Amino acid sequence: MAAPTVDASPTEPPKIPYLSYTSGRALSTWYPDTLALLREAQTLEKEGKTNEALEKYRDAWRLEPYGNTYVELGLADARAGNMLPCARNLQTALQGWTRQLDFVRPVELVREVFSHCKKSVGAIAIKINVPDVRVTIDGEDVREWPYFSEIYVEPGKHTVKAKKDSYWMNQTYVEVGPGERKPLSIAMQTKYDTHFVGFSRPVNFSVNANLATGGKNEEPTWPTKLMIASGVGIGLGVGAVVTGLVMVNNAESKSAAATWTGIAAAGGILTGISLTGLIIGVASRPREPSVIIQPSVSNDGAGVQLTGTLE
Structure with a gap:
């Protein structure tokens, strides 16, 4: 297992401008109901009603859980100082980013904010010997490995469980600090079942x-x-x-x-x-x-x- 790494680069937060949800690019990206929620969320955020604004952003994400909506939710979390959901949302957005399916916002801005959010949270880099393993951290269900190469968590000690049909559950404890990336190797072991057949009379x-x-x-x-x-x-x-x-x-x-x-x-x-x-x-x-x-x-x-x- 490699030594954990800590990102010690400057932590100056990037400037995250608001997006115009009336532009032609926005109109061609989201459905009208989603755009209405995004506009309402932005208005609430500008009025200082952060929690209400984030809930509206989440409502928009529930309607269209795709890359651009993940970006808007993640950037709103960053402006609110919620670094863990920011890192997770932008990670999901960048995971599916391609030049053919570009973001409404510049991808450089998304990556810059993503790097900033990661400095305040811990990262567990998981490697497992078999695919399609369901991973939970402190009881919270995360995506199947290897969909993500890193899983972001709050700094501290965490319980990592890996589950898959026909395999024994693997449970590991990991402690990670802010900006730290800690590798974790998990070896899943096959479960063998023994079945007995009973006879109703002596044979x-x-x-x-x-x-x-x-x-x-x-x-x-x-x-x-x-x-x-x-x-x-x-x-x-x-x-x-x-x-x-x-x-x-x-x-x-x-x-x-x-x-x-x-x-x-x-x-x-x-x-x-x-x-x-x-x-x-x-x-x-x-x-x-x-x-x-x-x-x-x-x-x-x-x-x-x-x-x-x-x-």
């Missing part, structure tokens, strides 16, 4: 495989191993099919019935794959084996006995 599976081979070591051993594995797979597959079908009939809910149907289907697939493996193993033996597969089914369980001799 027993039994598999007995007995495959004896002759004494010729030069013969390949993989067919024998494949047959053993296939025999085990057949036993498990048949047991799952029978158990699933039995339990479906006794299921007390649709969700339970669907679960047992899935188990039965999986058992059928496993049985088919295992039979294919057994056939391949038998066909690959240099000498024809003698193999007997004998399933055993009861009301509460199923099993399979696999016996044979490979000569």
Whole structure:
């Protein structure tokens, strides 16, 4: 983690002129209802009714939450001495600024005021190992990282929480001073869920495989191993099919019935794959084996006995 930085440049506030909301540029930028609110806000501000004026600016922002309205609200906050909302509003405006979508005001003025406001607040520069993480600071919801490279806060100690589905919540404490930029690295960890399936009655599976081979070591051993594995797979597959079908009939809910149907289907697939493996193993033996597969089914369980001799 890099050392925090502090902006120690001069703090002379820039001159922020009022904007003419009757100019052709303003008329082509905002809707009439928004312009009416901006004019009313400016009148209140000139009369010294700062709080009422800021509320009108916010009403205009609610109607048109776009770059130019963010600028007007941020500049009004700067004139009122509210440096944190000024920094946040101008940050949002500059985030989406392009030369094709220029501001009504000069972008140089917006950047100058933005730099001035940042000197009175702290900045937390967040880096996270995964995208689309929701970040809250002291319970206040901020935009998803990495929409902002820096999050502005009042100087002091803050609680930073990072949240994302399927990840554990990360909580960190950060203390930052005025004009200080403090890097913060957050490592999100994947959350693993474990699910258990309960059986309403005892279910027993039994598999007995007995495959004896002759004494010729030069013969390949993989067919024998494949047959053993296939025999085990057949036993498990048949047991799952029978158990699933039995339990479906006794299921007390649709969700339970669907679960047992899935188990039965999986058992059928496993049985088919295992039979294919057994056939391949038998066909690959240099000498024809003698193999007997004998399933055993009861009301509460199923099993399979696999016996044979490979000569």
